[in-house]
Amino acid sequence: MSVTFEHKKNGINTENEMKRRIAEIRRDFPILNRKVNDKPLVYLDNGASTQMPKQVIDTISAYHTYHHSNVHRGVHTLSQESTDLYEEARETLKKYINASSTKEIIFTSGTTDSINLVMHSYAKKFLKKGDKILVSNMEHHANIVPWYMLSKSHDVEIVVIPITDSGELDLDTFHDLLDDDVKIVAVNHVSNALGTINPIEKITETCRERGIITVVDGAQACAHLTVDVQTLGCDFYAFSGHKMHGPTGTGLLYGRKELLDVMDPYRGGGDMILSVSFDEIIYNEAPFKFEAGTPAIAQVIGMGAAAKYINEQDKKFIHSYEQKLLEYATDKVSDVPGLKIIGTAENKISLISFIIDGVHPHDIGTILDEEAVAVRTGHHCAQPVMQRYGIPATTRASMSFYNTFEEIDALVLALKKVTDLFDVN
Amino acid sequence: MSVTFEHKKNGINTENEMKRRIAEIRRDFPILNRKVNDKPLVYLDNGASTQMPKQVIDTISAYHTYHHSNVHRGVHTLSQESTDLYEEARETLKKYINASSTKEIIFTSGTTDSINLVMHSYAKKFLKKGDKILVSNMEHHANIVPWYMLSKSHDVEIVVIPITDSGELDLDTFHDLLDDDVKIVAVNHVSNALGTINPIEKITETCRERGIITVVDGAQACAHLTVDVQTLGCDFYAFSGHKMHGPTGTGLLYGRKELLDVMDPYRGGGDMILSVSFDEIIYNEAPFKFEAGTPAIAQVIGMGAAAKYINEQDKKFIHSYEQKLLEYATDKVSDVPGLKIIGTAENKISLISFIIDGVHPHDIGTILDEEAVAVRTGHHCAQPVMQRYGIPATTRASMSFYNTFEEIDALVLALKKVTDLFDVN
């Protein structure tokens, strides 16, 4: 193994110290003890869902065991505790992304739900026939299909921001595409299919000057980058609990308060109203007007616990560690015969998408699974990326701070078994 | 205590045997050991959220600890296990409500989300200006606000089915209201504010003859009645996990397949598509086309575990036990000075809504909480019910099969403290 260490500032100046820290982190994640086919699990599918530390699992169990009750309208102790825990999570998440107010933090069921909320509650109200929405060629379906639905129902046009061969946004063309009809620019902070980290600040700056609304899909950024929505300068930012070491069933939409105030809710029900009669219904304020019905109480509390867990880590250390994993993996997989990395942007999270000559990703996935190496294969819900590169699918290894160099070695060894079997050279 | 026992058929012919069974059930619910203000918790807020047995809590923890992974598109072991567990839950829930196919079982984030789905995906497509939606006067806001939103956006009319003084649907007027413009009838199976069990079969029969679509809100029925959607004969049936001893963050919409097939999804994203390009998107079939994005995997699995738990109980026993609790409580609270029950329908679940002369429910709630008795006070997200009875709010004690006669006694004792303090006589 060849890794260089420049962490003197952090006091992490030996490989052993780094390994000790990671070993300690790994102890928090019970699933990492799992065996698959009698071999220790090598979980490299963090792009799909990240694993939960026991702090999160236990927070949820404790809530279920001691506090469970419906929120917001109860005067009894359990209900007050639940409400406090739920609203505390909102405060934690507000800080996690540095929003200026908890009124800008809307809990949803996930990134997909968040983006659909923007589509239904903002775009349907404010866009009109002939308007344009710019969407990049590297978006996840969650940031395409809602706009497609809108284009059908409201006759707006979707315009694609192209990407370069290395998998970066083509910013020149982006600028050329901007005209007075463009009302929304929807891009991901990080691409789940390529790993590219996009220059969001540059994009929002341009858009702000032109009064264009920016919708940023942060699903792949929320665990790996320090997200500061005020610095990013976006209007909306969406992500999911299960992508940041929290549970499924919950997500978040950040929206600038001025926008949230003028948007209409897209789901009606309890808790989002001030008063209801059959003649008139008065909606509550943001964020409540967008959280109709009983929210995902336990899950939101779990997501708060996840944000807290991440905040308690030495972020500088884990981010640079993830980058080391990326460097190491990029280097090692290049030894695998016939392997080509798809997505070679300069700024990437710790994620490698690749193809191997003559071997379909689905076969790679099956054989890797036999070796207990969990990767994702397929189009990663980003078919336009596949179309861009003229391939049906890739294999994707996506790392988290609990992964190790040894696990990368296990990946590479398993890949060599694939190329051996399929006689690739 | 005076309870009569007619359970010879079930072999439960002694009070002791009944108590033994309930004590055994109570051991499954860890939260029932909680103390509030140093007194044992008396949880009578099951209408808001039911508690989870350890079987459900543990299922969720086990999923988090051993299997957590994203579903549907993964070839690795964890992802296959998650998918299997998730789809097994769909099968369990299908059986729980006796749907004819798992294709009719859509997982949502709750009852509210389910009804909004019907509004967005069915009603927006098939209703036109001038059409009418019949909604009863005893609906929860979840079954009012979505229709109100539709009435504003699509110019359809909401017509109210009145209720009688005892809190039953006025079926004669209902029949009179039916004309050719009525396209949807939306009613709850059980009222959360009154406890009334509505005669759904009669309603759906009439509607079916006239080609009117029926949307049944089953939130309060799903834990207390045996729900058989085929016998009920409704077109849509909605309920929530947290109302049937499962977790928050998940719910279900049953829809007849013929209807689901012609409906358009209202949320777009991953997993609900067959293929995506910027020119054309092809949606998947039901139920998947309605489940955009990463679903609430852990929560759905938890909801499945809850359905299994309920199925494993002696349903005849728990249902009749709940009725005994209702009789007992109805009898006992009538001793409380100035107390009046709101909702005295012949068929009720084990739920009592009441007011006390000169004492506001909010004060009742606070004082009861001091005595560790958890009840809900307020309008119960059913303001039209409050308007119907000319009251601002009620206090509601809602029972589950784990409640005891002693807990009812504790409720009554606490209520007497209230009336003493407020000098009601």
Place this chain on the structure above:
Amino acid sequence: MMLTSRTKNLYQEVILDHNKKPRNYRVIDEPTHSAKGHNPLCGDRLDLYLTVSDDNVIQDVSFVGDGCAISKASASIMTTLLIGKSLEEAHEMFDGFHDLVTGKSEDDKALNNRLKVFAGVKDLPARVKCATLAWHTLNAALENKDEVTTE
């Protein structure tokens, strides 16, 4: 019958009395200021009316509405204290009251004794909104806002 000490602290005699016989419970026909207060938690509503003289002295104040004992007593006691006070004094009173019910000040000597009966509220955070509804509505009325909600 045994009541918990918190219950006894919260529901003092004075509060129960004002709840039962609210003072200044009437509509002022031509008020100089008025506002509607609303607490969505309990569905409570309160209409407040004021007559303020040109030199900013409260000549008359009244309320009608539905509410729990805490909010009703608070409104009632507030009206009895405000008549004859300047707007500035009213604001000061609110500040002192607010600090009391949110537990920010333990023993504010300057605070009117009749307001101190609400000290028990600080142990029940969920009831702070009930105790302050009338006062928030007062603020809204003086700022010429029509409506205010506490949530």
Place this chain on the structure above:
Amino acid sequence: MMLTSRTKNLYQEVILDHNKKPRNYRVIDEPTHSAKGHNPLCGDRLDLYLTVSDDNVIQDVSFVGDGCAISKASASIMTTLLIGKSLEEAHEMFDGFHDLVTGKSEDDKALNNRLKVFAGVKDLPARVKCATLAWHTLNAALENKDEVTTE
């Protein structure tokens, strides 16, 4: 290099060979039947072409498309077996094959040996769809359906 026995069972020589050199991998210009198969799990697509004579005998069959080794080999082997067979025989073959890959029958004597190389699929339920895609597409083509998906 050590492979697990499941991997070895699944990726038999014959399968790897057909994957690399798929037989009848071409378009039939004027087919009597054709259909597109689609497995959304892996995004695979397969176009199947058939020429069936009036007396229901398969004269020619071919495919093109992208897919994993299992689906490609399955399509390739299928085409080699179908030429000259009656539709009835084709259906029987599918039934036997389906039972094999879903683990319903352990050792079907009647089943063509070339199909038996897919026995390993039954240990990997996620791959059943890959193995059967070509066959489902065949069914669709014969029933004059344009498109079929396996999900």
